[in-house]
Structures are given as structure tokens and as C-alpha cells.
Amino acid sequence: MAGPPFAAGILPFYYTAVWDRLQAKPGGGPLAQAAGFRYTESYITDAGKWGKEQAMNETLSSFLGVRPGVTALVGAGGKTTAMLTLAEELAKAGKKVIVTTTTHMFLPEEQRYGPVFSPEDTAGIAAALERTGLAVTAGPMDARGKLTGVSDKQVDNFLTLADYVLAEADGSRRLPCKTPGEHEPALPAKTGLVVAVLGLSSLGRPLEEVCFRAELAVRRLETQPDSPLTPEQLARLAAEPWGLAKGSEGRRFVILLNQSDACDPADLRRVVRAVKETSSARVVSAALKKKEWKEESIC
Known part of the structure; x- marks a missing residue:
């Protein structure tokens, strides 16, 4: 197998054995890219120190089409x-990123993401952005231990401080799929991109066990609570105007199918095919915990 290209003046040394090993790693190297994965990790050494380089055109943010401004995430799983x-990728790329919610959100790890700032603490948010490129801000914690949402006016203020605002815009009760309630999603007025997330681990399991607001999903899908969720039904939960596409009119909309490593590839293809029959939305499949993702198309 051919070794890696040498980038004179950029990488003084590229360890070929590691390069060869990465060719066989899911999501790593040209062979994996040919199989559909475009996330790669290249381990390099510079002055004797090992590091990890991730090209921006191979990041989740590039696959989802995240641009400066407000990106709202909806769904489950x-x-x-x-x-x-997304926040970590963008901050590592030198961008200023604010993470927030318009509904409720569990407290992120402080050791990893820093403290949670009050939306009114402009000075604290600005200082965190200067220091690390990333700031988490939300309303006070509720009785369930979840952070509460911010207002449109506060989101507008965030846009004067950061390049990107990433906002959770609905709830899911930690289930792998959902359908929105009448009051959902709570999209900020200046949302440019809506990312609809669904967990593929929900496939084949009773709807009442895996779906948040299952009673609504039963009516909308015209099925039974104990019926196994089919790929075609999951596609409808994602792409129907009453589904996670709700509120995305006039905005860019992309579907992120997570937990692809827990799904039969044939079932994933059925979901994608069903989405593409009714929607022009981009579809990205991912195993987020493994940092693997690819854009899906119909062959």
C-alpha cells in the first residue's frame, strides 16, 4: 500500500505504519473514504510530539452544512x-461558539465545556469565548436538574458575541425518536439551519417504548403503540411537515440519523430511500460516539 503524501514545510514526518493502519479503520484514509466515510484522523509527529489533525472539510459541521449564525437541533437519539x-469542532477551528437551549437541556460537563453562564452575563460569556472559543449559556436549573431556555432577544445578543450559536430546540426525554408536540419546536427566530436528529436504535422496537410523544406518533403514523417501528415510519417522523421538519420552512434542513452502528445497513437504506421519496433534505448517517459520519444517497 502506498504511503502518505508528504506535505513539505507542513508535516516534517508522517509515520507510515500508522498511515497504513488507518486505511483499514472505519472513517480513516482513502480506502474508507471510498466506502463512504469522509471523517479521517491523521496521526502526525512534529518535533517528536504526537498530535491529531482533523481537516475541516471532513468534520460533522461540514457534512451538515453548518454556517455562521444560528443552528437549531431538534429530535432525539x-x-x-x-x-x-459541532461546538468542539468549530472552537478547535478558531471560531467562537455559544451552546444554549430554547427549552431544557442537561448540564454539560464543566471540566470539558466550562461553567454555564447566565444569558445576562455578557462579560463572562465574552471572556470564555476569548479564552477557549466556547461558552455554554442557559437559564437557571429547574426542579428536574435541567437548564432552562433562553429568549429570542438573548439569542440576538449572543450573535453579537459569537460566530456560531448552537441551540437545542426541543425535548426528547432521552428516547431515540420523537414527534413534536403542538408547541414544538422552539426555534430561535434567526435560525438558519435546522438539524433533525433521530436514533436508528429505535427501529424494530415498539413505538411506545422508543418514541417521545408516542401517543401523537401513533395517530400520525396510523399504527398501534406496540407495533415495531419500521424504517418507513422513522423516515416520516423525520421528514413530514408534522414531523421534525416542522418549522423548517424557509430554512435549510438536514436529517442526521445517529446510531448507524446499531442498525442493519439494509434498514438504513430503507430509511434514506423513504426520506428521499418525499423530501429534498440532505441525509447524514452517523455513529457519533465513534466520530463516524457520511452523507447518504440512493444508489
């Missing part, structure tokens, strides 16, 4: 993980 992955 990896929404918070997706948001924090």
Missing part, C-alpha cells in the same frame, strides 16, 4: 452529542 461535537 443524539441531539446533545451532535451539538457538543
Whole structure:
């Protein structure tokens, strides 16, 4: 197998054995890219120190089409993980990123993401952005131990401080799929991109066990609470105007199917095919905890 290209003046040394090993790693190297994965990790050494380089055109943010401004995440089955992955990527790229919620959100790890700032603490938020590129801000914690949401006016203020605002815009009770309630989603007025997240681990399991607001989903899908969720039904939960596409009119909309490592590839293809039959939305599949993702298309 050919070794890695040498980038004169950029990488003084590229360890070929590691390069060869990465070719076989899911999501690593040209061979994996040919199989559909475009997330790669290249381990390099510079002055004797090992590091990890991730090209921006291979990040989750590039696959989802995240641009400066407000990105709202809705759905279930990896929404918070997706948001924090995006935040880390963008901050590492030198951007200023604010993470927030318009509804409720569990407290992120302070050791990893820093303290949670009050939306009114502009000075504290600005200082965190200067220091690390990342700030988490939300309203006070409720009785369930979840952070509460911010207002449109506060989001507007965030846009004067940061390049990107990432906002959780609905709830899911930690279930892998959902359908929105009448009051959902709570999209900030200036949302430019809506990312709809669903967990593929919900497939084949009783709707009442895996779906938040299952009673609404039963009516909308015209099925039974104990019926196993099919790929076509999951596609409808994602792409129907009453589903996670709700409120995305006039905005960019992308579907993120998480937990692809817990799903039969044939079932994933059925979900994608069903989405594409009714929607022009981009579909990205991912195993977020493994940092693997790819754009899906119909072959």
C-alpha cells in the first residue's frame, strides 16, 4: 500500500505504519473514504510530539452544512452529542461558539465545556469565548436538574458575541425518536439551519417504548403503540411537515440519523430511500460516539 503524501514545510514526518493502519479503520484514509466515510484522523509527529489533525472539510459541521449564525437541533437519539461535537469542532477551528437551549437541556460537563453562564452575563460569556472559543449559556436549573431556555432577544445578543450559536430546540426525554408536540419546536427566530436528529436504535422496537410523544406518533403514523417501528415510519417522523421538519420552512434542513452502528445497513437504506421519496433534505448517517459520519444517497 502506498504511503502518505508528504506535505513539505507542513508535516516534517508522517509515520507510515500508522498511515497504513488507518486505511483499514472505519472513517480513516482513502480506502474508507471510498466506502463512504469522509471523517479521517491523521496521526502526525512534529518535533517528536504526537498530535491529531482533523481537516475541516471532513468534520460533522461540514457534512451538515453548518454556517455562521444560528443552528437549531431538534429530535432525539443524539441531539446533545451532535451539538457538543459541532461546538468542539468549530472552537478547535478558531471560531467562537455559544451552546444554549430554547427549552431544557442537561448540564454539560464543566471540566470539558466550562461553567454555564447566565444569558445576562455578557462579560463572562465574552471572556470564555476569548479564552477557549466556547461558552455554554442557559437559564437557571429547574426542579428536574435541567437548564432552562433562553429568549429570542438573548439569542440576538449572543450573535453579537459569537460566530456560531448552537441551540437545542426541543425535548426528547432521552428516547431515540420523537414527534413534536403542538408547541414544538422552539426555534430561535434567526435560525438558519435546522438539524433533525433521530436514533436508528429505535427501529424494530415498539413505538411506545422508543418514541417521545408516542401517543401523537401513533395517530400520525396510523399504527398501534406496540407495533415495531419500521424504517418507513422513522423516515416520516423525520421528514413530514408534522414531523421534525416542522418549522423548517424557509430554512435549510438536514436529517442526521445517529446510531448507524446499531442498525442493519439494509434498514438504513430503507430509511434514506423513504426520506428521499418525499423530501429534498440532505441525509447524514452517523455513529457519533465513534466520530463516524457520511452523507447518504440512493444508489
